[in-house]
Amino acid sequence: MRTKHRRLPVAVMLLAGLGVQAHAQAQQTDEPPQAEAKDPTKEFVKKINEATGLEFWGYGRGGFYSAGKGRLEGGYSLGGDLQKYRLGNEGDNYLEFGIGKKFDLGNGIHWGVFYMPTIYNGKSGTAQAYFSLGGIFGNTATLWAGQRYRRIQDVHIVDKWVVEDGDNFGAGIDDIPLGGLGRLNVALHTADSVDNKNGNPNNAKRINLQWRDIPTNPDGKLTVTGGLVSGDFAKGRDGGALGLMHIQKNFLVPGLNNTVILQASSGHASLSGKFYNLDSSSTTTGLLLPPGFGVDNMLLFAPLVERTVVTPQAGARQRRILDSVDFQIGRFGGQGLIGYQTTRADNGPEVKDFSLGGRVSYGIARYTKLLAEVATTRRSTDNQPRQTLNKGTIAVAFSPDTNFWTRPEFRIYATRAGWNKAAGDANAASFGANGRRSATTFGVQMEAWWE
Template structure:
């Protein structure tokens, strides 16, 4: 199956002075011709930023957690994770949890702001199912026999911006996981409902279905298939969509009717590992000046890793993306990255990694026109960037 970043799992935490320390960070030096971006070459779709040699940023997130045994199997957990990206503080998380209650010994109850990232496609830096990152309360891991149940209720506020949204939005999510449906296969369902006083668009609902299959077609090949749909101000991933933000001056966006089909493959066979993805996504605007207009995004690409030794591997990533919008010409962007890499182990998921990369990106005239304020400025049609980057999680 597609793996969660180990930094998000307490089982991978580093213990220091009685605290569990988790984290994620990346950064480096980046070079590009004068006046051109050092990264973030994308047409704007959720699945369209193939990230290897295309990030061009620096940041770190460090979580400090503590679990206390209170007695009678009762546990109290505390967690706080601030973040800093490109010199600016970012969305922190902090919550308290309890577990070991006699009514549901395996369930974990929590309150605060907690990331509830279910599953990502790492090479495009996107958690396709993710219902945290707002202040709320909920529960995870309650056994139903045939599945595990999680749920959460949320406001639109965050720890950093206590009243960030002008529209009184609230959200509820239900998460059913570990539903065995076939040999080596499991189903997961995430349902979303959003309410609020919206100036554009409607209250919304969303449903995501995920099927994870181990040993897909052959041993060591794992497949994840996502089928997702949402309406109004419910996002495809399970979060809010387009609420606006008083603190930053961001205006409320229209709601959307969205659909996504995505399939991801992961493998490690000896020295050869990697991840590949194909995705189609559409969104029809519900309100505002673009009411009724549709955007269709396609992405296909892969990152492969070949280890020549325990500490040296070669990474190669290719991606091709397109965007079609009603009344506009079709945009196309392609990128390829080659990155000799030093690592502590040979497998695809081993971190930290020190990468030395060269990335070439090209796009068509429609993409240049649509991004004239960014990578398409001056009518550019291609660029090459280079750099050295460290990525680590723990």
Template sequence: MMSNSPLRLATAAATLLVPLWAFAQRQTLESGGYFRAGPGATKKDASRACYGLSGAGLKYRLGNECDFYGEFLFSTKMKADTVDYAINVMPKLYNGGTDSGSSKLEMQQMFVEGKGFDVAPDVKFWAGKRFYRRADVHIVDTHYIDLSGVGAGASDIRVGPGHLALGWFRNDGGDLANPVLVDDDNDPLTPPVRPGTRHGTRFNVDYADLPVNPGGTLRLLGTFVRSDGDDGAGGRNGLGFSAVHEQARLFGTDLTNQVWLQHARGSAGLNGNFGTPTATSGVRSTRLIDSIVWQQGGFGGQAQVMFQTDRDEAGVKVDSGTVGGRVSYALTRHFKLVSEAGYSQRKADGGATQKLAKFTLAPTLSTGPGFWNRPELRLYVTTAKWNDAANAAAGTGGVTGIGDNATKGTSYGAQVEVWW
């Protein structure tokens, strides 16, 4: 990932896209993606401000996204002998503010996936860098399961009534956030100067689509991590487990309900990915989530309740929790009123409880009346309140980053969100 001036950014984008365009002249090139963008400001005339506590699932996103973000997938499907395969490339563009003047450009996905190999005709095999088997709660922009990375694997392996997926991933290192300095010359008269690196191997076993009751399926995910490096910390192992039950037509209604139970220890992440590479087995996290989504005529929405507990090596515990939801009501086929409310809190042992509540109202134009219809063009007003403990935990800038010690705020703006 790198920062670019507008000219360098345009040059980099052209370098990526022109070969794709040339390739498209010879093959059928499909596109997909996602982006969000739009202007925003605050009641106090700051450029913009967003409101949330640190931690997964604790920030509700409607009228509360201060960034400029886009994913652009280019894919072509081909056939050779009995093998059907797809070539996939996805650049990603990100800017933490309103415009793209200092954006960061990254190759987010680059992989090949194929099916029809004679050794296992019904199994999909892949290798490269990719988004992989992610599961999220949209309103908080959090993938509670996210196996993405650089690796290889196989999926759609029929085992009993469900499907098995196996994935092997590598993290080839990089400086730690707080690296241990390594003394390469072993000279006691010279200080260690090079930040040690830490590499990791991850193996995921994912068994999904297991029918357990009428309309209900179960997903079971195991994560195994081994972290090594030359930073003197020794090897670190990690284990993780997730169980997700999805119930369609809950109580005979249009509600779909998901219950998630997750646990991780050591260097494994709670989302099934890599965690902190130097974490020992004393580092543990547990999370419980209940999320629902519905659409009844023009009335749709999504809501969640989440609780999480984290413990560090010293046994210090941090408890987090949140409850919130978003509802949309279609007044006409293309005009909806959308609102979102959420409350989050977070407390470490011996510390004060951080608290934050937000509410957003957003008149919205859309291509259809459903909750998931996109694109949406929104006007929004967001108001939030939080306490001094939340400001202190966020650092010198406080929750908003403005640094005015305020404990409430109002933002307004416009946003487009689209996926295709």
């Protein structure tokens, strides 16, 4: 196993060397990578949509992952929302493929149907399945009903949508114009979904409001989000969520963008705008024996009955503050994050999560870039020792250009993760098994998104 692990870093170095050599040759005949402003994948998908009359969008990742015997191929994290730095740390295969069609009814009115199936490590599901109707009000507002989510803001390097709602059956209206003061989304949701038809034993409901893109200053916009959750919970209580997000383009220097997010939630409402930790139920069918009857009479007198068992789940009081930057300046691109989150479960201890890390890319040839990602994370729980986990990854990547955000991206990477004893003890069933304090993984992965 050690011999195999040594070969992969050598391969990474050789590919990097080939990229440098190619860069020296390309400079004589090709434009530099930063001069290519267009995203070739988006341009291609746009042409396909125009040619077919359909709408395609989606995301996928997969590849070859290698780790030592008994070690995880990815997923090294203390468990916080902002703590799984994903480059060389996923170790899975995932695909979501959206397809939709809009039909023009004339007079500016159109309706659409949209569907997005998913496959995660061989298990299929449904992320979205909904209808829309636009043009009724003579503006950009669009009615919709079905199962839909609105993903507003993510932090890509930790694979977390920090502002979103949906994933459940519901209905709403999007993009209500507010006369130069942004736009408004309003939605109502239940806790059921296509994949979880009995996921609502508490009769939970949720309303979401999203006041988006409020102009605040040159190149700056504010988004305000709110949510209310109610239900007949076996444990916990109704809840609410409130969030503020400010995005500043060209922050300090051209090409640098900064996002600040403040969020708070309570009860069974999540910070991002979805349900949090709802009660779950399981239903079984069995024989109900009438009193006084023995086994000999069971088949004759005992009826079949359905039993539903509700497992109570606690709500929580949560707070989050984060600052994220992303940039593309010449051949350099990247994203960085600093975040702090607290979670106090109902009648439980408080968990405090800290995260600091970033990923950078540098174009060394027209289609080749080097990637590096480093991060440190901490988790502190009342009356327990502090957990720490550090992670670093280096990679060579190939893509249609060297912009940080350009996909598809084909990567060859090596990852090293290390943690203290407290983190190992808390995760003894996974990466901390047998007292391990570190791990090294290698892999070849391809990631793509299209819209």
